[in-house]
Amino acid sequence: MIGLTDEQLREAIAGELLAARDRTSGLTDCVDDGELTAQHSRLMSPLVWDLAHIGNQEELWLLRNVGGRDPMHPEIDPLYDAFEHPRSERPTLPLLPPAEARSYAAEVRGRVLDLLSGVELAGPPLLRAGFAFGLIAQHEQQHDETMLITHQLRKGAAVLAAPAPEPAPPGRLPAEVVIPAGPFTMGTDTEPWALDNERPAHRIDLPAFAIDTVPVSNAAYQRFIEDGGYQEPSWWSPQGWQHRLTVGLTAPLYWTREDGVWLRRRFGRVEPVPAEEPVLHVTWYEAEAYARWAGRRLPTEAEWEKAARHDPATGRSRRFPWGDQAPGPQHANLGQRHLQPAPVGSYPDGESPYGVRQLIGDVWEWTASDFAPYPGFKAWPYREYSEVFFARPGEPAEYKVLRGGSFAVAPVACRGTFRNWDYPIRRQIFAGFRTARDLPDGS
Structure with a gap:
């Protein structure tokens, strides 16, 4: 606009x-x-x-x-x-x-x-x-x-249909991308339809870190399961392990295993779990456990946004990873154009200046961060949109931040500054994740 x-x-x-x-x-x-x-x-x-x-x-x-x-x-x-x-x-x-x-x-x-x-x-x-x-x-x-x-x-026969995404382009991508240390501008003062929790723009100085080039795939997540990831409490936080035991988590929501094959139910259809799609329908606790098992961690919200928006050549923050123009079908999987995520490595035209892909669309990505206001936050035009959900000083936070949008998000409700939040136990939402790690010297 x-x-x-x-x-x-x-x-x-x-x-x-x-x-x-x-x-x-x-x-x-x-x-x-x-x-x-x-x-x-x-x-x-x-x-x-x-x-x-x-x-x-x-x-x-x-x-x-x-x-x-x-x-x-x-x-x-x-x-x-x-x-x-x-x-x-x-x-x-x-x-x-x-x-x-x-x-x-x-x-x-x-x-x-x-x-x-x-x-x-x-x-x-x-x-x-x-x-x-x-x-x-x-x-x-x-x-x-x-x-x-x-x-x-809902149970019952399928009533929705959409074409499958195209295969990812050939070529091997690096497993991770290093984001150098330094400041960047987080949030926005200029996005005309940005909501109050995206404001105001403010400078954040981060140490160097590494982040996955693409979201964690179903194949990678299956290796976590097969290695006993749901049976080993050392990979889980105490709260996560208790939740796993209480509700009996053993795999992502909608997954079942029959004759040695992982199947999933997707909008009324049962099909083999596609190995190269980003994993979907996992809680924050599951994402955290996978990251710890992999010797990594979830990125913070600030790290995610720097990887998505910061242009090191100009020092400015873009509206989207690929630039300031509105999303097109070449950039991201948005708007229910498909009824599933695209394979990891898709949309090279949508990658960030650092070479990170699929930061917008496909799956909401859990971050390590609690949902909290930015410095200088002002509730507008009504406090119930964001303020009532923020973490309060001295009290345990209820909500974790998700970033990036999913295949179900429309372009009008998705941008590089957009913040989503939910309880860490939620997994009916279209959420996956990617992992990050600290660099040895932090620089």
Whole structure:
């Protein structure tokens, strides 16, 4: 959205809103009403809740906040307040039925597009560069990823389809890349649709470190399993080992072993685990244990971002590993274009100046860092987006940071500064990892 004329900005905003709604429709029109209203996992909302919540948030932020309109259905606001009702309770609420949820979301969208045609986009901060509209486009795409997670959790026949990614280009890549010591700029002050936890930009000085060129693959993770990785407590933190015992972790979620072959269930299909794909559906604890087994560690969030954004030739931080231009299909696996990660080593056009690949798309990457504010953080435009989740001084942190996005993330909701966070026990999310190591002299 940088450098666009007013007309181009309005067209770009409308395009992002329509693309998000097309994806939402695809994820909700492919199942019947029973599937929409069912709760496929206590970890997730019924799909029909997500559908109406998307419309409700759009009405709240754009029609009421920006447009000054009266509420359309104020009585439903509490039903779709994510903080008022945890996911496990939502099936018991008097939710809008599927037809009414669709009608409500469609009516809101029509009014929003009318509002977009006349609103001033160079006014107060909430409207500057169309931020409020960008917030809603990102919000809908984030819920689309959530709904895709629900589709993966649901039982039954496959209802989604997409072509498989291309094979990785031939050629052997180095196992790791050395990132030299020195400062870089983390976060942003210039990304127009960046969310509050990505701000402000600040200088970080890091010692030298090495980081994997590509995410950890299924084949590499299988070696960890076969070497007794799930039976040896020395590879695990005390909390991780206790969690492993409590829930009986023995392999990534959706994996089973039959006749000596690892299989996985993927969106209703059972297939052999592809050796060259990044490993997916592992907890932070599993990622940490693998890294320790491999004689390495998880990268910190700052290390990940330096490997992804810093250009040593110019000293500046890029928007994306490949530069400042928006992601294209040659750069990364994003937007549900495929329903799985691409093989490790894919997308040479998307590598960072240091030669690190697949930092954007394919799998969210667990980092070693707790979710905490940057120096000078200010909650905006509402504190519940980030601030309530931050680690508090003197208290154990609840959330670990993930970076980079997955194949399920839309480009509008993914950039080099974007921060995601979740509990370290979560593995229904599309999360994998890469490892790092300290250099002997730290320089």
